[in-house]
Structure formats: structure tokens, C-alpha cells
């Protein structure tokens with residue numbers, strides 16, 4: 001079902017006034033790694049909207065490597081995202097970690113994100129196949145394109161045809177960047193599948209100064225958009241501050257992207 005062979009027309013996922021996957025359209029999702037407070041999420045939501053982001057991201061349930069790191073505000077985080085949506089009109093994207101949470105997410109969230117660490121959580125994928133919400137499926141830390149598309153297939157096989165793929169960098173021998181952004185995956189996936197594919201330059205780079213060049217590259221290779229981490233005060237972020245743009249840097253990035261002439 002994910003294959004272009006049997007579905008030549010590109011899938012367009014519509015959320016709010018975003019049309020992800022539409023030809024000549026580039027959709028930017030932006031927001032903090034994690035929702036931290038009411039003030040933080042509202043401030044970031046208002047600023048990214050002003051700069052042209054179409055959706056707001058923010059983690060409430062965080063898959064942290066260490067159990068001692070900030071794990072997210074959980075349900076309170078979802079409530080704060082809803083508040084930010086009410087204030088700005090931006091639809092919200094947040095990560096799910098457990099099949100038990102599908103019902104809650106179904107009620108509250110506009111796009112349900114499956115993180116890299118859960119790309120092969122097949123019970124979760126099967127449950128999301130029954131959902132009516134679009135799913136943002138990140139590529140696993142060390143997954144091949146074939147494995148990634150098979151995970152999308154699980155969701156499609158369950159009856160949910162609104163899947164957006166997200167290349168977020170993979171683990172290679174290189175340690176300079178947090179992950180290695182596999183730019184070649186974009187044209188490969190576009191050829192193999194009809195599903196939209198976006199790029200996460202933030203988790204690929206791991207450092208904020210590299211987010212802009214990777215974003216421009218993503219647009220050049222034909223990605224359908226970006227998901228970018230933006231924090232009102234990156235130095236104080238509880239998670240992923242080093243790779244987060246501040247609102248001014250995000251505004252500059254959006255102006256550069258618009259300058260290339262795509263329909264943002």
C-alpha cells in the first residue's frame with residue numbers, strides 16, 4: 001500500500017491549512033523539543049506562526065536515553081499544546097510512546113508522531129492503523145529505507161492512509177554530527193512511495209548552526225517540508241537546547257526558504 005507502483009498519485013495529507021505532500025508545497029512544522037511551561041509553549045507558538053510555520057510541535061511524552069533526564073510534562077503537556085492551538089490556530093504534533101495512549105491522542109492531537117525509537121513498535125503501529133489521525137513516522141535510528149517503508153505499511157494495512165515519513169538522520173560511523181542526515185533517502189522514498197516525506201534537520205545535526213544548511217538541502221532534494229526545533233531560550237531548554245533555533249534564527253531560516261521561491 002505504501003508503494004508508488006500500485007498508487008502512482010502522491011498522497012497529500014491535509015491538516016488545518018497545511019497540505020503536506022502537495023506538489024510545489026513546502027510545509028514547516030516548528031516548536032520546542034519538549035513542552036516545558038505555559039509561557040514557553042505560547043511564546044514559541046506565537047513566534048513560529050508569525051514566521052510562517054503551519055503546525056506546532058512539542059513533546060509531552062519524551063523517549064529519553066537516560067531515565068534521570070526530563071521525561072516530559074505528559075498529560076499536562078498535551079493540555080498546554082491544546083491551549084497553544086486555541087491561541088494561535090496552529091494544529092499540534094506530538095509524540096506517542098504507548099498503544100495505551102492512542103485514544104487520548106486521538107481526542108487531542110492533530111498529527112501523532114512516532115519517534116525513531118518506536119519505528120518498529122509493531123503493536124503501536126497496528127493500533128495507529130485504526131486511528132483517523134495522520135501519523136508522522138520517523139525513520140529508526142539504524143533503519144534501512146525498506147524497513148521504514150514496511151513500518152508505514154503496518155499503519156496503512158490497518159486502514160489509516162494518512163502517513164507522513166520523516167528522515168531525521170541515521171547512525172553511522174561519523175560522530176561529528178548527532179546523526180547523519182541521509183539526504184539520498186528523500187529522492188529514494190519519493191520514487192518508491194507516494195507518501196509525503198519531510199526532514200528533521202535538528203535531530204540530524206544536533207547543533208543549531210547546522211540546521212539552516214540542512215534545511216536548504218532538504219528543500220533542494222525535494223522534501224515536502226521540515227520539522228524544526230525552536231525554543232524561546234535554547235540555553236535554558238530542558239531537552240535538545242544545543243540544536244534548537246531561537247525565534248530570530250527561525251525567522252531568518254523561513255525567509256531564506258521563502259526566497260528560494262517555494263510555496264510556504
Ligand code: PEP
Pocket residue numbers: 033059063114115116117138168200203
Ligand atoms: C523528537 O522529535 O523530539 C525526537 C525525540 O525525535 P527522534 O524520535 O527523531 O529522535
Ligand code: MN
Pocket residue numbers: 033034203229239240
Ligand atoms: Mn528533540
